[in-house]
Amino acid sequence: MKYDIILAGVGGQGILSIAFVIDNAALEENLFFKQAEVHGMSQRGGAVQSHLRLADTIIYSDLIPLGEADMILSVEPLETLRYFEYLKPRGAVVSSSTPYINIPDYPDLEGIFKEIRKAPVQVLVDSEKLAREAGSVRAQNMVMLGAASVFLPLKEESLKKYIQVLFERRGTQVIQTNLKAFELGRQNALSGR
Amino acid sequence: MEKVVLLGDEAVALAAIQAGLTAAYSYPGTPASEIMEYLIRNSDNGRKYLAKWCVNEKVACEEALGVSFAGKRAMVSFKHVGLNVAADPFINSAITGANGGLVVVVADDPGMHSSQDEQDSRYYADFARILCLEPANHQEAYDMTREAFDLSERFGIPVMIRLVTRLAHSRSSVQPREPRGQNQGWKYGSWQDWTLLPSNARRRFKILLDKQKDLREYSENCPYNQLHLNQSGSRLGVVVSGIGYNYFREVSDLLPYPTSYLKVSVYPFPENKMRQLIDRVDEILVIEEGYPFIEKFMRGVVGLPGKIIRGKMDGSLPPTGELTPDLVAKALGLTGKTGLKVGDFKLAGRPPQLCAGCPHADTFKALNEALIDFPAANVFSDIGCYTLGALPPYNAVKTCVCMGASVSMAKGGAEAGIYPSVAVIGDSTFAHSGITPLLDAVFSDTDMTVIILDNGTVAMTGAQPSFGTGEPLDRLIVGLGVDQNHFKVIVPLPKNHKDNVKIIREELAHHGLSVIIARRECIQIVGEKKRS
Numbered sequence: 001m002k003y004d005i006i007l008a009g010v011g012g013q014g015i016l017s018i019a020f021v022i023d024n025a026a027l028e029e030n031l032f033f034k035q036a037e038v039h040g041m042s043q044r045g046g047a048v049q050s051h052l053r054l055a056d057t058i059i060y061s062d063l064i065p066l067g068e069a070d071m072i073l074s075v076e077p078l079e080t081l082r083y084f085e086y087l088k089p090r091g092a093v094v095s096s097s098t099p100y101i102n103i104p105d106y107p108d109l110e111g112i113f114k115e116i117r118k119a120p121v122q123v124l125v126d127s128e129k130l131a132r133e134a135g136s137v138r139a140q141n142m143v144m145l146g147a148a149s150v151f152l153p154l155k156e157e158s159l160k161k162y163i164q165v166l167f168e169r170r171g172t173q174v175i176q177t178n179l180k181a182f183e184l185g186r187q188n189a190l191s192g193r
Numbered sequence: 194m195e196k197v198v199l200l201g202d203e204a205v206a207l208a209a210i211q212a213g214l215t216a217a218y219s220y221p222g223t224p225a226s227e228i229m230e231y232l233i234r235n236s237d238n239g240r241k242y243l244a245k246w247c248v249n250e251k252v253a254c255e256e257a258l259g260v261s262f263a264g265k266r267a268m269v270s271f272k273h274v275g276l277n278v279a280a281d282p283f284i285n286s287a288i289t290g291a292n293g294g295l296v297v298v299v300a301d302d303p304g305m306h307s308s309q310d311e312q313d314s315r316y317y318a319d320f321a322r323i324l325c326l327e328p329a330n331h332q333e334a335y336d337m338t339r340e341a342f343d344l345s346e347r348f349g350i351p352v353m354i355r356l357v358t359r360l361a362h363s364r365s366s367v368q369p370r371e372p373r374g375q376n377q378g379w380k381y382g383s384w385q386d387w388t389l390l391p392s393n394a395r396r397r398f399k400i401l402l403d404k405q406k407d408l409r410e411y412s413e414n415c416p417y418n419q420l421h422l423n424q425s426g427s428r429l430g431v432v433v434s435g436i437g438y439n440y441f442r443e444v445s446d447l448l449p450y451p452t453s454y455l456k457v458s459v460y461p462f463p464e465n466k467m468r469q470l471i472d473r474v475d476e477i478l479v480i481e482e483g484y485p486f487i488e489k490f491m492r493g494v495v496g497l498p499g500k501i502i503r504g505k506m507d508g509s510l511p512p513t514g515e516l517t518p519d520l521v522a523k524a525l526g527l528t529g530k531t532g533l534k535v536g537d538f539k540l541a542g543r544p545p546q547l548c549a550g551c552p553h554a555d556t557f558k559a560l561n562e563a564l565i566d567f568p569a570a571n572v573f574s575d576i577g578c579y580t581l582g583a584l585p586p587y588n589a590v591k592t593c594v595c596m597g598a599s600v601s602m603a604k605g606g607a608e609a610g611i612y613p614s615v616a617v618i619g620d621s622t623f624a625h626s627g628i629t630p631l632l633d634a635v636f637s638d639t640d641m642t643v644i645i646l647d648n649g650t651v652a653m654t655g656a657q658p659s660f661g662t663g664e665p666l667d668r669l670i671v672g673l674g675v676d677q678n679h680f681k682v683i684v685p686l687p688k689n690h691k692d693n694v695k696i697i698r699e700e701l702a703h704h705g706l707s708v709i710i711a712r713r714e715c716i717q718i719v720g721e722k723k724r725s
Binding site for chain 2: 010011019023024027032033034035036037038039044045046047059060061062063064065066067068069078079081082084085086087088089091102103105106107111112115118119
């Protein structure tokens with residue numbers, strides 16, 4: 001088994017938090033994993049991505065070769081498109097439909113959706129709406145993780161366990177909000193399949 | 194012991210702790226910052242071992258050297274260009290030698306994700322004539338760092354660990370080993386070894402040269418340098434190092450024939466193993482991240498008669514930027530896969546930018562307005578978030594070279610006739626390397642204006658503490674001898690815009706040295722405080 005994921009978003013949207021949960025769930029389930037991430041200047045409101053690889057045998061490259069990703073998991077629709085060339089022909093796109101507009105030339109949103117819909121398997125999630133419903137607009141990353149969980153080769157309970165670990169220090173309220181965000185994202189993807 | 198999830202940087206840090214570290218020093222810089230972050234987080238407030246951010250890399254390196262002198266184990270870590278700053282103590286520490294284990298961790302940034310160049314630190318290790326270990330993965334980063342402390346004490350030299358961004362900032366699991374305690378009861382270094390008067394230095398340098406034979410022998414027999422010879426007919430041999438090994442192994446199973454290869458992890462590299470590989474094949478491909486270091490040695494001046502050497506110097510692999518599994522596959526003659534195409538859709542770029550509400554933005558707006566009256570002005574700048582002021586919508590600064598260069602270049606520029614000559618530098622960068630050039634400018638009362646952006650933190654690398662901020666910074670400026678009539682503090686906020694423009698304009702007009710501090714806390718820190 002091998003499962004390669006491109007995580008995408010804008011600096012500050014919390015894609016490294018998604019990675020934390022998947023990494024630790026993978027370790028819990030005795031899988032090998034490698035996850036290359038971006039730090040430093042690129043985090044200042046710029047495009048960020050992370051290559052996350054899961055497998056039941058040793059993984060060599062920290063980077064995913066082009067055309068080999070099983071999934072693009074993105075917290076922002078324009079960022080989803082940026083990494084299309086990494087996706088396998090039958091790979092899944094799990095993307096937020098909520099734009100993060102911090103550039104003057106942000107393209108037409110409908111045009112972006114039209115491109116995303118060209119992928120053979122895609123789930124577009126209104127992450128902002130679901131995160132608000134869960135209790136915090138900041139929980140969009142966990143909404144997207146929930147939506148992706150439908151495809152991931154990881155148990156739902158392993159993921160939830162590490163969402164709790166991730167937000168442990170921020171108190172019960174924050175943990176509950178993020179678990180709910182995960183659940184809403186998951187239900188959204190399940191109902192859309 | 195249980196496996197742990199760690200960044201490559203953190204694997205190095207954990208290994209140092211478990212190798213009996215007494216003290217570690219660093220200055221923030223991507224991609225090395227997370228080494229010290231991890232050390233500080235796990236130090237139990239310094240009760241287990243000491244872990245300190247320092248004012249700059251030179252100071253960090255010298256402090257580590259002091260620990261080694263005292264017979265304890267020390268580590269110093271920084272990004273590749275940080276080693277330029279620390280080059281003086283680094284090179285000479287090979288001459289004094291190490292007493293307690295001294296490990297120098299350098300994180301290179303091929304592809305310049307967050308850097309001004311992509312220099313390859315293996316050249317520095319070679320230059321200093323010390324051992325360099327280059328891990329390919331997280332477990333090796335852990336194991337090699339543990340070993341580096343032992344090697345440093347065994348050979349009496351500092352040992353370099355070379356990381357690159359893709360390992361430093363990649364996460365995976367690591368199997369730790371039983372920790373070792375700190376050195377106890379070691380003697381200090383002897384004065385004859387550590388006082389580099391010419392008579393001592395000559396003797397010590399000869400000792401260092403004599404050690405080279407032992408280092409090569411270690412490298413030759415070290416299990417990290419692995420030679421895999423295949424008996425079958427392939428006439429291609431591959432030399433891989435560091436992260437290049439990962440990309441090779443990612444695709445090597447797709448090759449139609451088994452390929453002989455040498456994995457280099459320890460420098461000086463194993464010459465005999467390399468000869469064995471060369472004897473077996475007609476063609477060699479060198480896959481290494483960074484400069485063509487091994488490749489250049491292999492080619493020498495006359496090359497290898499009858500053999501073809503491929504790598505970065507003949508264009509088989511790009512001479513700049515990072516390697517990828519796709520580039521390596523292509524160099525091996527494999528055709529990579531291609532993914533989905535985004536038709537004619539134009540993907541707008543999303544470069545990094547100053548945060549909404551950033552104090553630097555207000556300073557740049559005020560500075561730009563004040564400069565309208567001075568079309569011949571030039572603004573020299575420095576390393577930090579504020580370098581983004583070079584981009585639209587600000588287009589406010591014209592240079593960024595190295596830490597502290599804004600102040601020295603503004604002085605040189607002023608002396609070449611630029612008026613007004615302006616330096617824009619952050620508070621931590623000023624503490625790092627801006628104080629000495631400002632002292633120079635005070636001495637000459639140079640006609641220039643220095644603007645220190647004091648946001649109270651090292652913002653770009655993740656909000657580490659700054660050494661030159663707040664009221665102590667004011668006293669430092671005055672203490673350096675800056676004329677108090679031309680030392681101003683402003684608060685960069687939209688509501689103060691008019692006043693700030695006026696103050697900046699007055700100081701630009703002043704023919705002599707002016708210093709303006711633009712002081713407001715980093716908006717990220719303000720946000721963090723609100724959340725916690």
